[in-house]
Amino acid sequence: MLASQANSLRTALAAETNLDTRRMRSHSIDLSASQLSVFPDEYGLLSDLYQLTMSACYTGEEIANTPASFELFTRRLPADYGYLIVMGLEQGLDYLQNLSFSPKQILDLQKTALFDDAPNSFWRLLEDFRFEGEVWAMPEGTAVFANEPMLRIEAPLWQAQIAETYLLNTLNYQTLIGTRAARLxxxxxxxxxxxxxxxxxxxxxxxxxxxxxxxxxxxxxxxxxxxxxxxxxxxxxxxxxxxxxxxxxxxxxxxxxxxxxxxxxxxxxxxxxxxxxxxxxxxxxxxxxxxxxxxxxxxxxxxxxxxxxxxxxxxxxxxxxxxxxxxxxxxxxxxxxxxxxxxxxxxxxxxxTGAPVNGVYKLVEIDGIPVMKESHGKLTYPGCKQVFRQYQDGQIIGDRLALAIESTQQGEVPLLKRVMHDGMRISESESLDNIAARTAETMQALPESVRRLQTPEPLTIELSSGLESLIQSTQKRSL
Missing domain, CATH: 3.20.20.70 (Aldolase class I)
Structure with a gap:
């Protein structure tokens, strides 16, 4: 009798051990399968390291919350492209609204030892993070050209900096696909x-x-x-x-x-x-x-x-x-x-797939001071900007790249719209049908010489007198 009970107990323990082993293996498989899936509560760490190290540096220098403006644009179009069609804004706004850092994520960062010399105030900044900025953007389905901002972020310096990697990822890739679809x-x-x-x-x-x-x-x-x-x-x-x-x-x-x-x-x-x-x-x-x-x-x-x-x-x-x-x-x-x-x-x-859209994300203003990059082949324009599109008989005849504070002239339409205020969306998500209709209207409005697939001609992009003056004064200040 006792021997029988002992055998039964051993059998039950063995079965439970086997079940626990299977559970552990299953958990291990589930964990490994999901490790590289991205969820909204992980957006904070979906970043290049230098976004975080720069933010820590800004914190130590007590400039992290200084008002700053960054613009996302491409310096040049892919070869044989006369235009790009903006896409990816929806996922960019979703990212900004969900961006945060959990206690575990902060602990994981601390365990890397890369931030051992970072100020303690940096961790407090991450703990309390909520995106508080303004976002101005071109609606998806809009044609854009070289050096024209698709999107502008106005936010505390470190918050605007943190957003760079993800915003470039979604806008660059979806703009490539949207443009190729329009060309097809x-x-x-x-x-x-x-x-x-x-x-x-x-x-x-x-x-x-x-x-x-x-x-x-x-x-x-x-x-x-x-x-x-x-x-x-x-x-x-x-x-x-x-x-x-x-x-x-x-x-x-x-x-x-x-x-x-x-x-x-x-x-x-x-x-x-x-x-x-x-x-x-x-x-x-x-x-x-x-x-x-x-x-x-x-x-x-x-x-x-x-x-x-x-x-x-x-x-x-x-x-x-x-x-x-x-x-x-x-x-x-x-x-x-x-x-x-x-x-x-x-x-x-x-x-x-294909030749990438090489969009960049650059600081254009800090604490009201316009800034510009002057590296050879990588010049950027200073100040917060607006793109004014000029139409004639329903056709796009040119764009004027101007300062955001400049006024609209007759026959022009400003393209950058405010879509987020104090970190909150101020408009509903657009349907794909609406975006597709805008893309079709945009393509019809582009001159044939610009939208043709072989050897397209660039659209005329005029710099406003205000922007030209700001470029000159900013260059003189940096000498």
Whole structure:
């Protein structure tokens, strides 16, 4: 009896030990899987180290709370770009509203020993942190040019400094995607369906969500990223991969069986027809369409798209043809010019990657004193600025970069709007539909010479007399 009880106890203890071990392993797996996911309560540490070390230095020098203004802009546009389309403001404002430092995060910083000589008042600053600044920004979907601020922060010096890394991350990346989307829409024309397929090529899972958002706001119709689509209140789109065709062909007899199987469960989805012989597949589908098959489209991902799509069109004259395969705006423009008979495009790698938007974030004023960087090739303009856009008959004819205190002249529209006061948003989030409409209106208003894909001409950017005077006086003061 006692031996039996002892055995039962040992069995129970062993089972509990095994359960605890599994729990520990599970916890370890969960922890490692989530370690590099970013949550809003971690925004404070999502920063380059020098933002924090500079802030500690400002604190020690007792200038941390001095009023300061920083502007985010690009010194030059990517090669062969005549403009950029501003995107990413929504995520930037979300960051500023959620920016904080928890006791554990402060302790983790202290454990690095990097701040051993920092003043104790720095830690108190972090403990009590809440962003208290003003934000002026161009609305998303607005065209911007070199040296024009997309965004300006007016805040205590250390708060404005802390924000640099994250703001550059979201505005630089989403502006790149929004601009490429606008260029693709221009190349494809207003009627073509454009789908974002870039999740597997985006620079991270987080970037894939931002890419989907910015692409739709820039003029793309939909995304294949299911999470992004549902978060954005959209319907995800997609077809199938070659693997389905090969698998069912091998197991059930052939390519037609694969088409029939997929169409049985997803009758509204296009069929991918280039796994083996694209034209032969189109011929067989044409017979099935004649026999009553309701086919909503075919997708072609390889080959000479002009020749192949024209041949497919000859067999399927009323069926939408979608093309994919590392296409960019130049390829789409060429395919359209050569009458490739394509109704829509799946756009991946070339949409969500590419030459970066090299935006910078620079101090322009401290305690009411204008400042400027004078390094060779990296000159910045001093003072808080406004961009005044000039229109004639609905067309943009030029911009005037001026001081924020200067007045609007006849025919001009100021582009920077105040969107945050004392750290609180003063306007509602914009819908993607509104941003996409603004992008489309912006593209229509740009001169053809500026928006063309090949050798665009720069828009005329005039410096106001007030800004020119301030540049000269600031340069003299620094000598």
């Amino acid at each position: 829409r221009q190349a494809a024309g207003p009627k073509a369906k454009l789908y974002e397929f870039g999740t597997r090529r985006a620079f991270s899972p987080q970037a894939s969500l931002w890419a989907a958002r910015a692409a739709i706001a820039g003029g793309i119709d939909a995304t294949s990223n299911v999470l992004a689509a549902l978060k954005l209140g959209r319907q995800p789109v997609g077809t199938m991969a070659h693997a389905l065709v090969m698998a069912i062909s091998a197991l059930e007899g052939g390519e037609d069986e694969a088409f029939e199987a997929f169409h049985r469960y997803f009758p509204a989805a296009p069929l991918l027809i280039d796994t083996y012989d694209t034209v032969a597949a189109a011929k067989r589908l044409a017979q099935k369409v004649a026999d009553g098959l309701s086919l909503n489209g075919v997708r072609i991902d390889s080959g000479d798209l002009v020749q192949v799509c024209q041949q497919v069109r000859s067999h399927l004259p009323d069926i939408p043809i979608f093309a994919s395969g590392d296409l960019d705006e130049y390829a789409v423009e060429r395919l359209r010019a050569e009458d490739a008979c394509i109704d829509g495009y799946g756009l991946g790698t070339k949409l969500v």
